[in-house]
Amino acid sequence: MPELIRRIKPSTAMENQNSNPETNSVGPPSALTYLDPHYWDERFSSEEHYEWFKDYSHFQHLIKSNIKTSSSVLELGCGNSQLCEELYKDGIVDITCIDLSSVAVEKMQSRLLSKGYKEIKVVQADMLDLPFDSESFDVVIEKGTMDVLFVDAGDPWNPRPETVSKVVATLDGVHRVLKPDGIFISITFGQPHFRRPLFNDPKFTWSMEYNTFGDGFHYFFYILRKGKRCNEEKEDEKCSDPSISLYQDELEGEDYLFRTRIDDDED
Numbered sequence: 001m002p003e004l005i006r007r008i009k010p011s012t013a014m015e016n017q018n019s020n021p022e023t024n025s026v027g028p029p030s031a032l033t034y035l036d037p038h039y040w041d042e043r044f045s046s047e048e049h050y051e052w053f054k055d056y057s058h059f060q061h062l063i064k065s066n067i068k069t070s071s072s073v074l075e076l077g078c079g080n081s082q083l084c085e086e087l088y089k090d091g092i093v094d095i096t097c098i099d100l101s102s103v104a105v106e107k108m109q110s111r112l113l114s115k116g117y118k119e120i121k122v123v124q125a126d127m128l129d130l131p132f133d134s135e136s137f138d139v140v141i142e143k144g145t146m147d148v149l150f151v152d153a154g155d156p157w158n159p160r161p162e163t164v165s166k167v168v169a170t171l172d173g174v175h176r177v178l179k180p181d182g183i184f185i186s187i188t189f190g191q192p193h194f195r196r197p198l199f200n201d202p203k204f205t206w207s208m209e210y211n212t213f214g215d216g217f218h219y220f221f222y223i224l225r226k227g228k229r230c231n232e233e234k235e236d237e238k239c240s241d242p243s244i245s246l247y248q249d250e251l252e253g254e255d256y257l258f259r260t261r262i263d264d265d266e267d
């Protein structure tokens with residue numbers, strides 16, 4: 001196996017966060033800090049823009065083939081990302097962003113107003129307790145936000161019950177606020193074998209499929225279609241796992257939520 005390409009598995013600990021001179025962002029000393037709302041308020045008070053995982057250009061084709069311009073969209077945990085602006089530029093105007101951080105919300109509101117994107121609503125809210133009516137959105141989307149819930153998961157094959165209950169509370173809310181034929185898009189590096197058991201809880205009526213994007217390291221673009229649960233006995237290719245590989249040097253340039261452990265055992 002080439003030296004720079006190894007199989008990976010996520011672990012429960014956090015990658016030491018990298019300084020990013022371009023965005024002036026510095027990660028916390030421990031992954032658990034991502035669960036602390038004060039961390040986000042403090043970070044957003046000095047950081048103007050940081051794009052977790054990849055920017056819009058890398059998955060725009062997937063957005064365009066899954067979201068109509070007439071769709072009502074709820075974005076979970078917008079932070080200071082440009083995702084909502086990019087959706088808007090692509091013609092999607094009915095957008096509501098939420099974030100737990102009041103600083104993120106205030107700064108996003110003024111940024112959007114200064115750019116003239118008045119239709120985009122930004123609301124301080126907890127994704128674990130969504131303050132919206134049932135069946136009110138065509139699309140719910142998140143990028144790296146649910147990953148925060150996994151930082152104290154422990155064994156990723158057998159996450160702690162506390163982690164599972166927070167993830168399921170979030171998914172319950174997303175499923176509830178989606179219209180009967182709505183879709184949930186989750187953009188993450190959480191691999192299908194770890195996400196599928198949660199997404200496929202029997203109480204959810206959605207089907208699960210995913211695409212990957214990114215160079216070398218694959219990020220996952222999950223699409224859960226409400227009311228379209230697939231027959232698991234007849235899963236098509238989209239339901240099967242791709243092999244995961246990555247270039248180690250790419251890992252070192254990213255702001256990761258999880259420590260990504262290079263699995264030397266498999267050499």
Ligand SMILES: C[S@@+](CC[C@H](N)C(=O)[O-])C[C@H]1O[C@@H](n2cnc3c(N)ncnc32)[C@H](O)[C@@H]1O
Pocket residue numbers: 040050051052053076077078079080081083098099100101104125126127128142143144145148
């Ligand atoms: C890893 S950042 C991702 C930001 C953005 N989605 C992006 O792609 O760059 C996680 C974001 O989720 C927010 N967040 C954390 N817990 C949350 C919760 N329970 N409800 C809503 N937002 C939350 C944080 O304030 C932060 O903005």
